[in-house]
Amino acid sequence: xxxxxxxxxxxxxxxxxxxxxxxxxxxxxxxxxxxxxxxxxxxxxxxxxxxxxxxxxxxxxxxxxxxxxxxxxxxxxxxxxxxxxxxxxxxxxxxxxxxxxxxxxxxxxxxxxxxxxxxxxxxxxxxxxxxxxxxxxxxxxxxxxxxxxxxxxxxxxxxxxxxxxxxxxxxxxxxxxxxxxxxxxxxxxxxxxxxxxxxxx
Amino acid sequence: xxxxxxxxxxxxxxxxxxxxxxxxxxxxxxxxxxxxxxxxxxxxxxxxxxxxxxxxxxxxxxxxxxxxxxxxxxxxxxxxxxxxxxxxxxxxxxxxxxxxxxxxxxxxxxxxxxxxxxxxxxxxxxxxxxxxxxxxxxxxxxxxxxxxxxxxxxxxxxxxxxxxxxxxxxxxxxxxxxxxxxxxxxxxxxxxxxxxxxxxx
Amino acid sequence: xxxxxxxxxxxxxxxxxxxxxxxxxxxxxxxxxxxxxxxxxxxxxxxxxxxxxxxxxxxxxxxxxxxxxxxxxxxxxxxxxxxxxxxxxxxxxxxxxxxxxxxxxxxxxxxxxxxxxxxxxxxxxxxxxxxxxxxxxxxxxxxxxxxxxxxxxxxxxxxxxxxxxxxxxxxxxxxxxxxxxxxxxxxxxxxxxxxxxxxxx
Amino acid sequence: xxxxxxxxxxxxxxxxxxxxxxxxxxxxxxxxxxxxxxxxxxxxxxxxxxxxxxxxxxxxxxxxxxxxxxxxxxxxxxxxxxxxxxxxxxxxxxxxxxxxxxxxxxxxxxxxxxxxxxxxxxxxxxxxxxxxxxxxxxxxxxxxxxxxxxxxxxxxxxxxxxxxxxxxxxxxxxxxxxxxxxxxxxxxxxxxxxxxxxxxx
DNA sequence: TATGAATGAGCTTTCATTCAT
DNA sequence: CATGAATGAAAGCTCATTCAT
Numbered sequence: 001x002x003x004x005x006x007x008x009x010x011x012x013x014x015x016x017x018x019x020x021x022x023x024x025x026x027x028x029x030x031x032x033x034x035x036x037x038x039x040x041x042x043x044x045x046x047x048x049x050x051x052x053x054x055x056x057x058x059x060x061x062x063x064x065x066x067x068x069x070x071x072x073x074x075x076x077x078x079x080x081x082x083x084x085x086x087x088x089x090x091x092x093x094x095x096x097x098x099x100x101x102x103x104x105x106x107x108x109x110x111x112x113x114x115x116x117x118x119x120x121x122x123x124x125x126x127x128x129x130x131x132x133x134x135x136x137x138x139x140x141x142x143x144x145x146x147x148x149x150x151x152x153x154x155x156x157x158x159x160x161x162x163x164x165x166x167x168x169x170x171x172x173x174x175x176x177x178x179x180x181x182x183x184x185x186x187x188x189x190x191x192x193x194x195x196x197x198x199x200x201x
Numbered sequence: 202x203x204x205x206x207x208x209x210x211x212x213x214x215x216x217x218x219x220x221x222x223x224x225x226x227x228x229x230x231x232x233x234x235x236x237x238x239x240x241x242x243x244x245x246x247x248x249x250x251x252x253x254x255x256x257x258x259x260x261x262x263x264x265x266x267x268x269x270x271x272x273x274x275x276x277x278x279x280x281x282x283x284x285x286x287x288x289x290x291x292x293x294x295x296x297x298x299x300x301x302x303x304x305x306x307x308x309x310x311x312x313x314x315x316x317x318x319x320x321x322x323x324x325x326x327x328x329x330x331x332x333x334x335x336x337x338x339x340x341x342x343x344x345x346x347x348x349x350x351x352x353x354x355x356x357x358x359x360x361x362x363x364x365x366x367x368x369x370x371x372x373x374x375x376x377x378x379x380x381x382x383x384x385x386x387x388x389x390x391x392x393x394x395x396x397x398x399x400x401x402x
Numbered sequence: 403x404x405x406x407x408x409x410x411x412x413x414x415x416x417x418x419x420x421x422x423x424x425x426x427x428x429x430x431x432x433x434x435x436x437x438x439x440x441x442x443x444x445x446x447x448x449x450x451x452x453x454x455x456x457x458x459x460x461x462x463x464x465x466x467x468x469x470x471x472x473x474x475x476x477x478x479x480x481x482x483x484x485x486x487x488x489x490x491x492x493x494x495x496x497x498x499x500x501x502x503x504x505x506x507x508x509x510x511x512x513x514x515x516x517x518x519x520x521x522x523x524x525x526x527x528x529x530x531x532x533x534x535x536x537x538x539x540x541x542x543x544x545x546x547x548x549x550x551x552x553x554x555x556x557x558x559x560x561x562x563x564x565x566x567x568x569x570x571x572x573x574x575x576x577x578x579x580x581x582x583x584x585x586x587x588x589x590x591x592x593x594x595x596x597x598x599x600x601x602x603x
Numbered sequence: 604x605x606x607x608x609x610x611x612x613x614x615x616x617x618x619x620x621x622x623x624x625x626x627x628x629x630x631x632x633x634x635x636x637x638x639x640x641x642x643x644x645x646x647x648x649x650x651x652x653x654x655x656x657x658x659x660x661x662x663x664x665x666x667x668x669x670x671x672x673x674x675x676x677x678x679x680x681x682x683x684x685x686x687x688x689x690x691x692x693x694x695x696x697x698x699x700x701x702x703x704x705x706x707x708x709x710x711x712x713x714x715x716x717x718x719x720x721x722x723x724x725x726x727x728x729x730x731x732x733x734x735x736x737x738x739x740x741x742x743x744x745x746x747x748x749x750x751x752x753x754x755x756x757x758x759x760x761x762x763x764x765x766x767x768x769x770x771x772x773x774x775x776x777x778x779x780x781x782x783x784x785x786x787x788x789x790x791x792x793x794x795x796x797x798x799x800x801x802x803x804x
Numbered sequence: 805t806a807t808g809a810a811t812g813a814g815c816t817t818t819c820a821t822t823c824a825t
Numbered sequence: 826c827a828t829g830a831a832t833g834a835a836a837g838c839t840c841a842t843t844c845a846t
Contacts, residue, residue, distance in 0.1 A: 033234030172373025435636030574775025581721035
């Protein structure tokens with residue numbers, strides 16, 4: 001009556017995902033230090049010991065989640081490498097992010113996790129890898145901005161500088177939403193776009 | 202001979218300030234949980250026990266610093282209540298903040314501390330007081346924006362929404378600067394103002 | 403395979419009892435302040451951390467033990483509410499106490515714990531509850547004394563006064579025994595009874 | 604204008620006595636561990652550092668006080684070595700103790716201090732010396748009891764046993780008084796004497 | 805594989821003691 | 826001699842991690 005290996009693996013996978021889901025939610029809401037392994041286990045509906053069959057340390061779980069966050073972020077990269085108008089691309093991209101952040105979707109948690117990582121840091125190697133990935137995103141966005149500038153859609157200025165500003169805005173919004181909760185009033189996509197778009201005054 | 206009372210008070214004051222300076226720096230860089238009392242003591246060049254002659258708990262030290270941060274923030278309030286053109290007022294205000302953040306002045310640490318508090322939280326009463334102070338700042342800025350809208354300087358839209366966006370930007374910038382360190386390229390004041398100013402395209 | 407819930411509960415119970423036994427012994431012998439959690443852990447043959455799975459604070463452990471002591475004391479209450487001759491009741495009661503104190507049984511530790519609590523105090527609410535329970539015992543004894551007086555067995559005088567004196571004697575004996583150890587020579591039950599009984603000189 | 608050596612010595616003596624008075628009061632009321640050096644300094648109206656000019660350690664202060672207590676107790680020894688009737692001697696002795704305990708005089712504090720020492724212990728050598736002194740008192744009382752027995756005043760039985768019982772009673776009363784405060788109802792001297800006196804029933 | 809009891813390193817906090825003035 | 830700021834060892838407590846079942 002032993003379970004097949006396949007069954008075992010499927011169950012294992014489900015557990016792993018429960019842990020990661022709980023970890024993502026808790027780490028992003030309360031931060032690394034303020035979240036205990038017990039918290040995560042309870043939230044995932046399993047025992048503390050079981051977590052250690054999937055992740056060697058609390059740190060490793062966090063790093064794995066951060067990796068996912070980066071990957072998720074990178075997926076958005078392709079949004080930024082299209083043949084459509086850069087202005088439209090950015091607008092769509094921004095609309096997607098905003099919607100996620102406001103509806104507290106998983107992506108919103110990923111964003112906060114990244115902020116956490118920026119602020120709390122973890123291990124140095126992870127931080128470095130993470131920084132690299134992040135900077136790549138910033139640079140991709142910068143390229144798109146540059147393209148937009150050439151097309152006359154975007155205003156002039158150092159593209160990287162504008163790109164960094166753009167992501168600062170997104171991150172700031174995610175923080176503010178977490179802080180204010182239901183009292184938060186979200187900006188319009190247009191408001192965010194205005195600082196990129198060419199103005200004629 | 203015993204020290205005079207004046208001497209004692211001066212010594213006490215110096216120590217207290219060393220503790221607060223070290224605490225502000227460390228809490229803002231590493232967060233509440235990641236900063237140990239020992240860290241602070243070492244950074245301040247004193248013994249751990251001495252901290253407790255000045256602050257009953259680690260929490261109290263953090264709260265005191267946050268109080269200062271809020272006060273510092275409130276001071277900036279008056280910048281927002283002038284008779285000058287709202288556009289100019291905002292530009293100056295923004296320039297001041299940017300300069301501080303980029304030069305890693307104390308104010309920059311205060312900003313991060315506030316972000317920490319938003320994200321990690323501490324005691325509930327402190328959080329509430331803090332939220333109140335913060336919201337007051339947001340509302341003052343909103344009033345100024347409204348004034349600017351009436352003068353035709355600022356673009357239309359819910360003033361509070363724009364105010365929140367503005368502070369999200371500032372906060373996002375402070376985070377990004379902390380994260381990227383010297384690699385960070387700061388935005389221009391004009392770029393930030395574009396979130397607010399009327400565009401004529 | 404995971405342990406069954408029953409197994410876990412049994413283990414937990416055993417540990418809890420080891421802690422309480424060690425705590426009772428050490429607190430009663432050395433007092434609250436002089437007994438460290440480490441002492442108790444070592445004496446119970448477990449780690450310090452484990453104590454905190456069972457009792458939130460050192461204080462709570464002490465209070466729980468005191469609660470037991472009070473309960474144990476209350477159990478003796480029924481000895482004092484019988485239909486037998488008050489003189490005989492007291493004699494039996496006293497003999498029981500004496501035997502316990504001298505044989506260093508658990509009850510003897512409970513007695514000392516109560517003395518500790520009288521002298522060191524702990525939390526105010528606990529103290530109050532304790533005082534109430536103690537006074538109830540004193541009053542029950544007083545009632546029995548009154549009955550004895552009416553029967554002509556006991557000498558005259560304020561029954562509460564005599565009751566307090568009686569328990570002072572018992573407490574004093576417990577202290578003295580702790581202090582002198584094996585050198586201690588215990589009194590006879592008759593000697594203790596003599597101050598209650600009617601004398602005809 | 605330097606003070607004379609004599610003046611200095613007098614001042615020093617006064618300070619020392621202030622410390623000892625405060626220490627006696629606090630140690631007897633709250634116990635050794637629960638009393639801090641700062642408490643004593645404040646209560647004596649001096650600085651903490653000054654205590655260390657008079658006593659090398661907190662322990663030493665306690666021991667010195669205990670020494671005094673023992674001495675004070677020994678002084679009572681002569682009460683027990685008189686030519687008067689043992690019954691009368693004991694009655695007077697008891698009356699004196701009772702009065703002191705109830706009026707919270709210094710002697711009452713000494714009594715409590717001794718109980719503290721019995722319960723909390725301090726250093727071993729001190730404990731031993733103390734035990735010796737105490738036992739001497741017990742033995743003197745025992746001798747007096749023996750004399751009383753021969754005179755037919757006191758009841759029969761091992762004199763040491765009765766002596767220990769007598770001092771247990773005294774100690775128990777002091778504890779009970781501390782515990783109950785104003786609610787305490789003190790026994791009569793006669794009631795206490797009944798433990799010793801010959802009864803004719 | 806899954807559990808949660810058990811461990812112990814590390815943190816916050818206290819306080820006897822020292823020392824510069 | 827007198828002060829109280831400063832020290833640091835030791836206590837209480839937490840929690841990531843291990844392990845017997």
